[in-house]
Amino acid sequence: MAGILQLFRDVWDVVDMLAQKLQPCDPQEIRESIESLNGKLRFLKPFLEEDKMQMQLENDFKGLVPEIETLVNNFHRECPQNLPNQEPEELYKKIYPFCKGLLAKITQPPVEARFEGEVRKLKRKVRDFEKNIIIYGRNFGEKTYKRRKLNPIDDPEIFGFDADIEKIVGWLCDGQVVDRAVVSIVGIGGGGKSSITKKVCNRNEVTTHFGQPIWINISPNYVLFDTLRDMAQNLDIELSDMNEGNLGKAISEELEEKGSYLVVFDNVWLEEFWREISKFLPDKKNGSRVIITTRLKNVAMMADKTYPPYELPLLNDDEILEIFLKNVDPKKQHCPDTSPLHSIAKEFATYCRGLPLAVVVLSGLVATRPYNFHEWRKLSKTISWNVDGRACIDIIAKSSYENLPQAEKLCFLYLAAFPGGDLIDAKSLCRLWVSEDLIQREERRTLEEIAENILDDLVQRNLVQVSTWFYDGSIKYIRVHDILREFVVHEAQKLDFIMVCSKPDDWERCSKAKRVAIHYCSLDLDEQISNRANCNVHSLLIFNHGSKPLKLDYSKFRELSVLICKTWDTGTVKLGAPKLRYLQLEISGIKENEVEFGEWVRGMKNLETLDLQESRHGDLSEWIWQAKTLRHVLLYWDGSSPTTHGPPASAGVKNLQTMTGVRWGRSWDSGFPDLSNVRELDIAIDRGIPKGEIERFLHGLQNLDNLSIRGDVAVLQEIDWKDFPFYGSLKSLRYGYEIGDLFWPLPPALQLRDDMFPPNLTELYLEVGGFGSDPMPELEKLKLLKTLTISGLGRLENENAVRRIRCSSGGFKQLEKLNLYYLPLEEWEIEPDAMPMLKKLEVYCCDPLKVPPELTDRLPSLQTLRWPTHIQAYKDAIHNIYEQKPNLRPSWD
Incomplete structure (x- = not known):
């Protein structure tokens, strides 16, 4: 809601300036209307930001929000951008040509006049809404608390059973x-x-x-x-x-x-x-x-x-209490058995009716409150607990939702857009929140960083579950429990925030919504959607993995700003939606219709995110770098060589933060674009690019966190990373040969130098043709390393490549995951106290490497081990390890 109100203030700034400059149009009446509307919205803002909104007021206001969004979006598209917060003379220089052009359009009224009717209509609705507030009344002054920081790595514990x-x-x-x-x-x-x-x-x-x-x-x-x-x-x-x-x-x-x-x-x-x-x-x-x-x-x-x-039986109260206390007070500092808080904790345990999900969500809610008897008692009294079974989860979910900060509520409801059971990519979700204007700007932080913090908070409140973590402890994939998802879908549809279409009969209900998510597979909605397409749909998310392709006429969706299409084959579609800000496709057919698709993308002047990671395509560099608003570009890469060249030097891509699946060839012969804000880069460098040019390019990457660079290893290994601005901040590095150059000539064995890699890496992935000497002593200098992957060429490796490696005592103190692939090793020595934190070990196609006899004794933290081999003696050795360590398991998650 705060984002919408901010947009209205922007509208007011622009229209106010138009009123001062466009005297022949006499927009005074419209100026006063918008001023009045803005004032009323400013008055209403405290009401809307309260956590416990009256149901009737919600219902009254829910239909007003889409109209506000439409008006603001339309106005912004037709007015010059970046006008506020400028000096009067600068404003006049920017606005005069625009106003002059408007006056020249004799056949149509000026832009503000064309919005006159819409503004007046909204003003009347806001006036009615104001009256309802006076009638229903509100309570103010409730305290809000900043929640305690929980450990994001620890999943909620479930005991019993x-x-x-x-x-x-x-x-x-x-x-x-x-x-x-x-x-x-x-x-x-x-x-x-x-x-x-x-x-x-x-x-x-x-x-x-x-x-x-x-x-x-x-x-x-x-x-x-x-x-x-x-x-x-x-x-x-x-x-x-x-x-x-x-x-x-x-x-x-x-x-x-x-x-x-x-x-x-x-x-x-x-x-x-x-x-x-x-x-x-x-x-x-x-x-x-x-x-x-x-x-x-x-x-x-x-x-x-x-x-x-x-x-499956329900848990008893003692088991529920144990889970609750483990999640709320893991260090046992605040709830000893004799404390008043412990007595309330017992009450909370009885409320959960033996359901693990109920106690997980409830403990996430209680963790947002201070360790204070009064606060816990007040929370207990806010919920009616005289229910059994499933109903208690709904009550706890409702209470957790109402206790969310206002900025997080819509982000949480947005999860209704995703099908039940699906893994949700955390980074994609945050980009969607940004494109949907659900994130409010803050100084010195990117919108994506703010979105990541919101997701982190939802995880810590146990409203979403983390399926996979990244190397640095950030979230990779999440999922929503099916019961919590049912609650989210119900709330989102009740507020007309997102409508979910999962069967043919749903389209009648969804056709007038601003955001529509289609969750169905073989059902035929093509004709219904094409015939009754709602031109005012802003967001269309299609999760159609069924055997029958969904073919839509996108040209009818003129107001579309977010489009996700996950279907195996769209066939021939009519393209449109020039106002897109977010485009994610998992389709076939792009490569066969490359020019048509490219021209479609070229026309998207507001595009912020282009995600084609799952859609095979050719070189799209002629079309995709036109939008000045690009923030994230993720392109298809099939494991060989990327097909799309990076943006030319003339491209206005200063806002770009993510660029993956691109290659460096001819596109940068005339210079480099401004990539100073790029944080994640995945690039393949053609052979023949000299070392000096590569270094000059890397010097321009000032904010890089994550780098994947592939090319001629003989050139890359000569690069001195100390000279680059990201040397101390780079967290993840993937480094090695380009797959397209794999077989001829073969990559040379890598010669590691002292301090060859940035010192603060937490993840390192090396794709090399072997090593000239044991790499472990040099890699052990990376004190923060948590994930290490070394991939070689197997039997194709250089005959002089090292065959023996040793992990020394005290080395790799933070390493949690080690992967060794296609390395024709013969011996691996693990000294005492090496890799004390190692949890996951995967060794694949490293024959004739023997299983180190000290493996089980010297890796005390090892939890998962995967070591497939065709040699029977090695199979027996692995089986013996599993018998010696009953809790050890093969990695499967």
Whole structure:
């Protein structure tokens, strides 16, 4: 809301100046109207920012906000930008040509006059809204508190269910049942089905028996093809335009090859699910297992009857209390058993009715309050607890939502746009919030940084779950629990903030909304949308992974500012939507219609984010660098060589923060563009670019955090990183040969120098043709390194490349993840106290490297180990390690 009010103040500034300069137009009446409207909105702002808005006032105001957005957006597009906060003479010089051009348009009225009717209409509505506030009344003066900082790395703890886990593990590993069998876990929503299943899959007995499980989240709007596609991706099967039958056949063959397998289908809703999916799950009498989690016992009964449905019990109050205290007071400093806070904590535990999700969300809410008896008691009294089961989660979710800062509420509701069960890319989500004007500007911080802080807060409040973390502890992927998502969708649609279309009948309800998210697959809405397209839709998010492509006439969406299209094949579409600010496509057909697509993008003068990472395309450099507003450009890269060249020196891309999937060839022969604000860069450098030119380019990257640079290793290894402005701030570096130059000539063995890499790296990825000497002593100097990946060429490596490596005592003190790929090593020595924090180790295609005998004793923090090998003696050694460390598991998440 604050962003909308700020836009209105901008409108007032511009119109006020127009009124002073355009005397022939006599816009005094319009000026007064907008002044009055702005004044009333300024008066209403405190009401709107209160956390507990009256329901009736919400309903009255919800229809006003889209009209305000439309008016402001239209006005800004037709008025010159960046006028406020300038000296009068500068303003006059900028505004005079614009005003003169308007006066010359005899056939149409000046811009402010064309908005006269809309302003008057909105003024009347605001006046009515003001009267309602007087009638309903409001309470002011409630205190707000800045929440305590929690550790973002620690996920909420879930305890209990030990006996249940043992029972389920016993069924999975039952050697007496060789047939493929289904274990169904049934329980109330929020009862811990998914959490328990993950704990089961992480048990050493299970991972040793089945290897890496195949985990599939099932949408409430289940379609078979979607599930098969997800399974294929999990199994690394190339999709390549397969139909349902061919895809199912490929999955069956892959599972047969895998041997004994474990597949998890999480959150199944439909009885016909097992009948449809079972034909693609081969039964080779090798003890394969399937886990189904569901809220519905009749769904569980439809699977095979080898094992009865396991009905998950609720936790008791003591177990709930333990979870609550662990999340709210992990250091046990504030809630000892005899304290008044402990007595209230017991009350909170009883409110949760034995549901793990309820206590996780409630503890996130309580953690926002001071450790104060009065505050906890006041929170307890604000909620009616005389309910059972699922209703208590809804109440807690509602209370958590109402306690969010106003700026975070709309960001939280925006999660309704994403299908249930989907992983949500955190960076993409933050960019969407920015493009939707949900983020309010602050001094000395980018909009993206503010958005990341909001997401961090939602995680710490346990309203969203982190699925994957980045190397530096920032969030990579999140997901929303299905029950919390149901709450978010309900609230978002109640306020007409986002309308979700998941079946054909929904389009009638969604067709007049400003933001529409389409969650369906094989259902045919093409004709309905094309015939009844709403020209005022601002945001259209299409998550259509079904077998039938969705073909839309985008030319009808003239006001579209955000477009996400996730569908496998759009076919021939009519392009349009010139006002786009955010464009993300996962489609085929761009490469075949490159010129048409390029001209479409060229016309987007307001484009901020272009995300084509999942859409194969050719060289788009002729078209995509036209917009002066670009902030994030993410292009397709298939692992060989990027096709699109970077922006020319003449491009106005000073706002650019992210640029991935580009190459440096001919485009920078005449100089470099201004990339001083780029924070993330992924670039491939053509052979023949001299070292001096590369260094001159890198000198212009003043704010770089994340760099992936690939090219001629013989040239790159001569670069001295100390000379660059980002030397002390770079956190992630990916460095090595360009894949397109892989086979000839082969990359030379890398010679590491003293202090070769920036000292504050937390992630380093080296793609090299081997090393001239042991790289570990030099790499151990990177004191903050948390993730290290070294990838070689296997048997193609230089014959002089080193074959022995040693991790020394006290080295890699912060390292948590180590990956060694395609390195023909023979010996690896691990000294005592080396890598004391290492949690994940993956060694792949490094034969004939033997498993170090000291591996289990000298890596005390190791949690996951993946070391696939075809040599039987090495397989036996890995199996022995799993037996020695029962809690150790193969990495599968």
